Structure formats: structure tokens, C-alpha cells
Amino acid sequence: MTAITDLRRDAAKNGWMTAPGFIDLHAHLREPGFEESETIATGARAALAGGFTTICAMPNTEPAIDSPGLVAEVIARGAAAHAARVLPIATITRGRKGKELADLVELAAAGAVAFSDDGSPVSDGQLFRNALEYARAAKRPVFEHSQDLALSAGGVMHEGVVSARLGLKGMPAAAEETAIARDLSVARVAGGRLHVSHVSTAGSVELVRRAKADGLQVTAEVTPHHLALTDEWVAGSRAFAWEDGGDRATPYGTSTKVNPPLRAAADVRACWAGLMDGTIDAIATDHAPHASTKKDVEYQEAAFGISVFETAVPLLLAGIAAGWGTWDRVVDALTTGPARVLGIDLPKDDLVVIDPKAVWTVTASSLLSLGKNTPLLGRTLTGRVVACIVDGELRVDLTRAAV
Amino acid sequence: MTWQRRHVLATDDWTKAEIEQVLDQTGAMVEVLNRPIRRTPALRGRTVILFFAEASTRTRVSFELAAKALSADVTNITASGSSVEKGETLLDTVRTLTALGGDVIVMRHSASGAPYFVAERTDAAVINAGDGWHAHPTQGLLDAFTLRGALGDLEGKRIVIVGDITHSRVARSDIDALVPLGATVTLSGPPTLVPSAWRCGMTPRGTTYEPDLDRAIDGADAVIALRLQSERQQAGLLPSIREYAKTWGLSEARVARMRPDAPVLHPGPMNEGVEIAASVAHGARSLIETQVTNGVAVRMALLYLLAGTQEVTA
Numbered sequence: 001m002t003a004i005t006d007l008r009r010d011a012a013k014n015g016w017m018t019a020p021g022f023i024d025l026h027a028h029l030r031e032p033g034f035e036e037s038e039t040i041a042t043g044a045r046a047a048l049a050g051g052f053t054t055i056c057a058m059p060n061t062e063p064a065i066d067s068p069g070l071v072a073e074v075i076a077r078g079a080a081a082h083a084a085r086v087l088p089i090a091t092i093t094r095g096r097k098g099k100e101l102a103d104l105v106e107l108a109a110a111g112a113v114a115f116s117d118d119g120s121p122v123s124d125g126q127l128f129r130n131a132l133e134y135a136r137a138a139k140r141p142v143f144e145h146s147q148d149l150a151l152s153a154g155g156v157m158h159e160g161v162v163s164a165r166l167g168l169k170g171m172p173a174a175a176e177e178t179a180i181a182r183d184l185s186v187a188r189v190a191g192g193r194l195h196v197s198h199v200s201t202a203g204s205v206e207l208v209r210r211a212k213a214d215g216l217q218v219t220a221e222v223t224p225h226h227l228a229l230t231d232e233w234v235a236g237s238r239a240f241a242w243e244d245g246g247d248r249a250t251p252y253g254t255s256t257k258v259n260p261p262l263r264a265a266a267d268v269r270a271c272w273a274g275l276m277d278g279t280i281d282a283i284a285t286d287h288a289p290h291a292s293t294k295k296d297v298e299y300q301e302a303a304f305g306i307s308v309f310e311t312a313v314p315l316l317l318a319g320i321a322a323g324w325g326t327w328d329r330v331v332d333a334l335t336t337g338p339a340r341v342l343g344i345d346l347p348k349d350d351l352v353v354i355d356p357k358a359v360w361t362v363t364a365s366s367l368l369s370l371g372k373n374t375p376l377l378g379r380t381l382t383g384r385v386v387a388c389i390v391d392g393e394l395r396v397d398l399t400r401a402a403v
Numbered sequence: 404m405t406w407q408r409r410h411v412l413a414t415d416d417w418t419k420a421e422i423e424q425v426l427d428q429t430g431a432m433v434e435v436l437n438r439p440i441r442r443t444p445a446l447r448g449r450t451v452i453l454f455f456a457e458a459s460t461r462t463r464v465s466f467e468l469a470a471k472a473l474s475a476d477v478t479n480i481t482a483s484g485s486s487v488e489k490g491e492t493l494l495d496t497v498r499t500l501t502a503l504g505g506d507v508i509v510m511r512h513s514a515s516g517a518p519y520f521v522a523e524r525t526d527a528a529v530i531n532a533g534d535g536w537h538a539h540p541t542q543g544l545l546d547a548f549t550l551r552g553a554l555g556d557l558e559g560k561r562i563v564i565v566g567d568i569t570h571s572r573v574a575r576s577d578i579d580a581l582v583p584l585g586a587t588v589t590l591s592g593p594p595t596l597v598p599s600a601w602r603c604g605m606t607p608r609g610t611t612y613e614p615d616l617d618r619a620i621d622g623a624d625a626v627i628a629l630r631l632q633s634e635r636q637q638a639g640l641l642p643s644i645r646e647y648a649k650t651w652g653l654s655e656a657r658v659a660r661m662r663p664d665a666p667v668l669h670p671g672p673m674n675e676g677v678e679i680a681a682s683v684a685h686g687a688r689s690l691i692e693t694q695v696t697n698g699v700a701v702r703m704a705l706l707y708l709l710a711g712t713q714e715v716t717a
Contacts, residue, residue: 159599159600160599160600160605161600161601161605163598163600164569164598164599164600164601164605165415165575165607166515166516166537167515167534167535167536167537167538167572167575168515168516168535168536168537170599172599250519250522250523251516251519252515252516252519252520293492296492296494297492297493297494298493298512298514298516298517298520299514299515299516300514300515300535301514
């Protein structure tokens with residue numbers, strides 16, 4: 001592995017940081033069905049530019065990834081992209097309709113690394129129990145998008161003082177927390193491997209913390225944006241949770257619309273605390289690219305989702321610089337943590353190199369993702385991936401430009 | 404003071420001086436409206452586009468009369484339903500409006516924030532005539548003007564706003580116009596119709612929440628009743644309209660708990676017998692018709708400040 005040896009030497013010389021390749025448990029690559037928003041190839045390249053050498057593709061495509069043939073197709077297209085390694089997640093239920101289980105054992109055999117109906121919760125408690133129990137035979141975790149659809153109905157942002165001011169319908173923290181509470185209770189009787197997707201509230205972190213203390217086999221993830229941005233961003237703030245003031249954007253910017261929604265600063269703080277004490281196992285992007293037609297509309301009409309791959313590292317570095325977390329713990333949550341969730345070994349011959357001092361401005365043209373829907377557009381960030389090695393092969397190399 | 408703002412989207416970030424400038428200008432416009440010929444050439448040569456994507460007669464007509472009294476050319480564009488339903492996006496509409504070359508776009512839209520979307524994409528001045536639950540700044544300013552006329556300086560005055568606060572752009576804009584002028588606002592209404600944050604100690608500056616209307620209205624200097632949409636009962640937010648009327652409706656007995664002669668306002672259209680008794684709506688304290696007249700003057704003042712070509716002389 002001379003490439004890795006050479007890069008490590010260059011990194012030491014230039015003050016760059018190195019880490020094993022990052023693993024993203026939660027990414028939307030939109031193919032098949034929504035290729036105007038992203039493709040497996042563009043997504044895999046954008047992921048690599050953000051330091052993720054392995055990404056798990058969510059199955060909420062059209063058609064949904066609910067058959068072994070579709071799983072094989074995602075694997076084939078991922079390999080052809082020759083960028084980040086693409087691991088398919090298959091649906092829990094047929095067609096993601098929440099009515100009957102998909103063929104979980106066959107899906108696992110075809111290469112699905114986990115099951116999720118992400119974007120929709122499995123609302124039927126009995127079906128959710130069956131999924132957790134049956135997935136044990138497939139030896140795969142169930143990634144649940146925990147949301148009470150009645151409590152969150154019509155909501156477009158976090159319910160709180162900002163939604164009250166803006167006159168937008170809010171989604172209360174309780175919509176996430178009651179669903180997680182149910183999921184944890186069901187997991188206690190069902191066993192199996194429950195993984196709670198995109199935890200975003202202080203109450204959710206506490207629920208997972210207590211469940212783990214009780215000995216329940218559960219894992220959880222948090223997104224970079226829920227570790228940095230607050231609901232004030234919907235009102236035009238551009239300040240991270242640990243900052244005050246600064247310049248402002250136009251209110252109601254639809255790039256801030258995401259599910260779960262951007263929460264209050266106290267929730268951001270609690271997510272960091274949960275990450276630091278091991279309650280939260282992984283940082284996952286929930287990269288959700290959208291074509292401009294889905295976002296260049298009224299706030300309440302806009303699609304949920306943020307394009308995250310390429311801004312994840314600088315967001316996390318900003319949180320670390322503010323003293324809310326540590327680099328070692330963040331790296332763990334981007335590497336060994338997600339590997340443990342998936343039950344896989346860390347790919348040995350992957351490496352990511354980051355220039356922690358590189359200052360750059362996020363622009364639409366600076367992003368490889370087709371999804372330009374990030375509220376960070378125009379914002380100057382510090383820290384950038386300068387090289388990525390996948391399977392011993394140098395696939396991203398900005399080292400000359402960066403020196 | 405020279406007017407600085409290009410748009411009127413909400414008054415949540417306006418200074419007291421800015422609000423007072425509009426109210427003073429409104430006073431001059433009331434004089435114009437009292438003339439035998441209610442017309443002044445202040446906006447001659449300007450085009451005002453009225454873009455109403457949500458049903459409205461009163462506000463649209465008020466803006467139309469205001470623009471015409473200032474000698475502007477006025478064009479109406481109406482559209483119903485959301486952008487998704489009608490197959491034309493708001494972005495398409497903005498491009499069309501901009502291409503038409505209006506100087507001022509007056510818009511009403513069912514989506515909170517829609518005027519910000521338009522203002523960011525057009526060269527015209529944008530006046531928000533109501534966006535979703537968010538803001539209705541001309542209503543807030545006309546209520547402030549009406550209350551100032553009745554009560555004088557609003558410093559230290561206590562105004563009650565009662566009804567469906569959550570879904571009310573009028574409530575938000577009343578707060579944003581009255582509090583900077585020194586008034587305090589007591590919000591009252593069913594807990595299901597008041598934003599949770601505002602019930603839990605995080606009320607906007609200058610406001611408090613008191614669910615019991617009898618207590619809220621006791622000794623108040625004025626009350627503003629909001630329209631109750633019957634769909635709130637259908638959505639499960641209220642057990643019955645009857646119970647609402649009994650608990651939060653403005654009866655004569657309740658109105659009598661205010662200071663002597665304290666006025667009653669309502670943005671209209673009213674559900675008489677629900678949020679307000681007919682005898683109160685048409686009683687001696689009612690300023691509801693004055694609000695309508697003042698509405699034209701406030702809109703004239705804003706059109707003039709944003710796009711005036713000639714001075715208005717009293």
C-alpha cells in the first residue's frame with residue numbers, strides 16, 4: 001500500500017489529518033427514479049469528495065429497493081461509478097408501504113447491508129415487531145425513521161419559538177420522541193438490532209441513553225447538520241449553534257427544510273453530548289439532494305432534505321473548534337462506530353486526508369453533488385478533504401492544489 | 404426622515420420611528436380621502452400589480468382604491484389554489500410579474516414566507532397583503548393607526564388580542580406594530596389555538612398570554628377580536644363553536660369590563676355571534692368601520708413611501 005504510505009508522509013509534512021475512510025450509514029442517491037436530483041455515480045463521487053469512502057444507499061427510490069434484483073443493480077451501478085464504495089440498504093416492507101415485510105433474507109443474501117423504510121416510519125407496531133424479529137434471520141440491522149405521523153402532520157419545521165414567529169406549522173420534538181420510545185419498547189420484546197436513524201432532540205438522546213444503560217442492543221446516529229444548525233436558520237440565521245449574530249440570509253430559505261427538522265440550540269448541544277458519551281454511535285449524513293424544481297418553491301411546498309456529503313467534515317470541525325466535541329470521537333463515529341452498526345470490519349485499505357486549515361466558500365459549482373440544496377451556500381468554511389484512498393487506490397487527489 | 408425600505412414584508416424588524424413615519428403619512432392620506440375629489444397624482448406613471456393567490460375581496464379592493472387615489476395604473480392578477488394544484492409555480496408567476504414591469508407588487512398568498520420568495524426575485528417593490536399565518540403588515544399598521552386615533556399615544560396602553568392566534572397573520576402583525584409603539588399586548592384564546600412556545604413563557608417581547616378572557620380583558624384599553632375559521636373545529640382543535648363563542652366571544656358583558664369607552668376592533672370579515680356579538684360589532688365602542696376606511700389610507704401611505712413620484716400636499 002505505497003499510496004497510503006506516501007499520503008501519510010505528505011500529510012505529516014503539511015499538517016494534514018488522516019483517518020480511516022469514513023462510512024456513511026445514511027445517504028439518498030436518488031437512482032433509480034430521481035436522476036435529476038442525484039445518480040449513484042454523482043452521489044458516490046460527491047461522497048468521496050467529502051471523505052466518505054463507503055456509503056449506504058437508502059432504498060426510497062422509484063421503484064423502492066425491495067427485491068434482490070434491485071439490490072444487485074444498485075451494487076453494480078455503485079461499482080461502475082468507481083468512487084465511494086456503495087452498499088445498498090433494502091426496504092423493510094414491500095414497496096415501502098408499511099403493509100407487509102419484504103423478503104428480508106433474500107435481500108440480505110443479495111447484498112443488502114440493512115433494512116429501512118426511511119422517509120416513512122413503520123407505523124404499525126406489530127409489523128415493526130415482526131420486522132425486528134425476522135431481520136435476525138437475515139442478520140441485518142433495522143434502521144428506523146422514528147416519527148409519529150399524527151403529531152407531525154403538516155409540519156415543515158421544528159415546533160418552537162421560531163415556528164411560532166414565522167407562522168409555519170411545526171413538528172414537535174414529541175413526534176420523534178414518542179416514536180423512538182415505541183421503537184425501543186418493541187425492541188425490548190423483539191430483540192433484533194434496532195438502529196435509530198437521525199436522532200435530533202435532547203429527549204431522543206436521553207431515551208437512547210437510558211435504553212443502552214438498561215442493556216438494550218440499540219444503536220443510533222446523528223447528522224452533521226443536527227450537530228451545527230438550529231431552527232433559527234429557517235428565519236435566516238447563518239450562525240452555528242455555538243455562535244451569535246453574523247450575517248443573515250432571506251427567511252424561509254427552503255434549503256433549511258429537512259426531516260427531522262433543524263432543532264433548538266439546546267438540542268444541538270444534547271446531540272453532541274450524546275455523541276461524546278457514546279450514546280450516539282455514528283455520524284451519518286442523511287445526504288438528501290434535490291433538483292431545484294423541488295426547492296425553488298414556497299417553504300411549505302418544498303421537499304425535505306439537505307445535500308450534506310461535501311460539507312460534513314468542515315461542519316464537524318467547526319463544532320470541535322467550538323469545544324463541543326473532540327476529533328477522536330468524531331473520527332470514531334465516522335469509522336468504527338458505523339462499522340459496528342453494520343457488523344462489518346473497517347476496510348483496511350481506505351484513507352481520508354483532511355487539510356484542517358483550508359478555507360473555502362461553499363458555492364453551487366464547488367459541489368460535485370447534483371443537489372445544491374444546502375443552507376451553507378455562500379458560507380465560508382474551514383477544513384477540506386484533500387485526498388481519499390479506496391481499496392488502496394488514490395481516487396481523490398487535491399494534494400498538489402492544496403500544498 | 405427619508406424612507407429606506409424597498410419592501411413591506413413584515414414589520415417585525417421595524418423601528419418605532421419607521422412605524423410612526425407610516426402612521427404620520429397615513430394621517431396626510433386621510434386628509435386626501437376627505438377631499439371632495441379623492442385623488443392625488445403621487446403615483447402617476449407607476450404600475451401597481453395586485454397579485455392575489457388566495458381569495459380576498461376586502462384587502463384587494465382596499466389596495467385598489469388606494470392605488471387609484473394616488474393615480475397609479477392598477478392591474479389585477481388572481482390565481483386560486485396552491486402552485487402545485489394550478490400547475491404554475493410561484494417562480495413562473497414571479498418571472499411573469501417581473502416581465503410585465505410593475506413598479507409595485509401587492510401580494511397575498513396562502514404560504515407563509517411567499518412574499519420573501521417574490522421579493523428576492525423581482526426588481527419591483529413588494530407589499531405583503533397577507534402570507535399564510537405569518538404576517539399582514541398593512542392590517543397591523545392600520546390597527547395601530549386606528550388605536551392611536553382612539554387612544555392617543557399607545558405608550559403603556561394594554562391591548563387584548565383574542566381568538567385563533569396560531570393561525571392569525573393579523574395577530575402577529577398587530578404585535579409587531581403595537582409593541583414598538585409602547586403598547587403591551589395580552590393574548591387570549593383557546594390553548595389549542597395559541598403557539599405552544601407562546602404558552603410556555605416564550606411569548607414575543609411586550610406580550611403575555613392569559614387564557615381566561617374575563618381576566619385578560621379586565622381594565623384593558625382596547626380589544627381586537629380575530630376571525631374564527633370553522634375548520635378549526637373540524638380539525639379537532641375546538642370541541643364546538645358554541646363553546647368557543649361562550650368562552651372567548653366578545654359579549655357586551657365582557658366588553659364592559661374594559662376601561663370606559665375602550666374600543667373594539669376586528670379585521671373582518673366577522674362571524675357575528677361567534678367571536679363577537681352583533682351588538683358589540685355594531686355598538687358604540689366598535690371601530691370596525693373606521694378600520695376599513697383607515698385601511699385605504701395606510702395602503703396609500705405605503706404605496707407613496709415605496710413608489711411615490713410626486714409629493715402629497717395637504
